[in-house]
Amino acid sequence: MSSGDLGCVIVAVDSSEESMNALNWAIRNVKLRPTDGHLLILHVQSPPSIATGLNPGAIPFGGPSDLEVPAFNAAIEKHQKRISDAIISHAVEICSENNVSYKTQVVIGDPKEKICQVVEDLHADLLVIGCRAFGPIKRIFLGSVSNYCSNHAVSPVMIVKSTS
Template sequence: MATGDLGCVVLAVDGSEESMNALRWALQNLRLRSSPDAPGSLVVLHVQSPPTIAAGLNPGSIPFGGPSHMEVPAFTAAIEAHQRRISQAIMAHALQICAEKNVEVKSLVVVGDPKETICETAANLKADLLVMGCRALGPIKRMFLGSVSNYCINHVSCPVVVIKGTTE
């Protein structure tokens, strides 16, 4: 699937082996526009979950008469720091794969809901193509967890290449 007219390709990674395989596939198979005045670019995108999702795991109210609606700031800060470390590790792995192939890429970490944020980022970057992996969840897991790749296929404004994984 080599092409020479891709201006912007967004490569969504989430740390799964399937997303890294999709990244490897894109690096090996896609050719970007090579015009000196408007060269193509590969953008490795990772969407970090918002801290509010994890902060929902807040240990609860302060015991012995404390307010029941109060967040524990240290808990929220620890969750945010942990999420940043995870994102940094995912991006380091993805950028190492790119370096091994001697491919220069741009990296972008965005906080948000992965389904919506991938689509919004692809639209904002005016992507010509979105490449992502798919874990091939079974029908029951897909019903409860949803499928990020399926959502993107139906909501993004550019073509999508999904590299499927094996069934769990």
């Protein structure tokens, strides 16, 4: 692929500084096709069940343990939406400051799987993702979205490593 030949570049962002560094890297280094190329800012929001540890707990004194509390789930979903909106807003601000056109998308699910799915669905030419540069021990316990995506995404992946 030559410079200026990219049609769809996805930058996966979360609340980390590393993901915003990846966005800045993409803005500085990626050349999109002038007519139909676009930068997609992608954020994956965790499902409420992951964010809350599956549920708020059993109801005491013999109540059902698998009962969902709608108000609790609604509050978690609203909170997660506010977080996602703030993350996207920060990324949009970076793009606006650099006069870069962009699209945004928020999906819900497991980040590593959803990022790879969106890359495949959109036939992206490149995925840009930040990396905290965890060592092998931390990676075992915490997992690595960038490592998973580099091994499973159907397009090339540019991993922008943390400088700290």
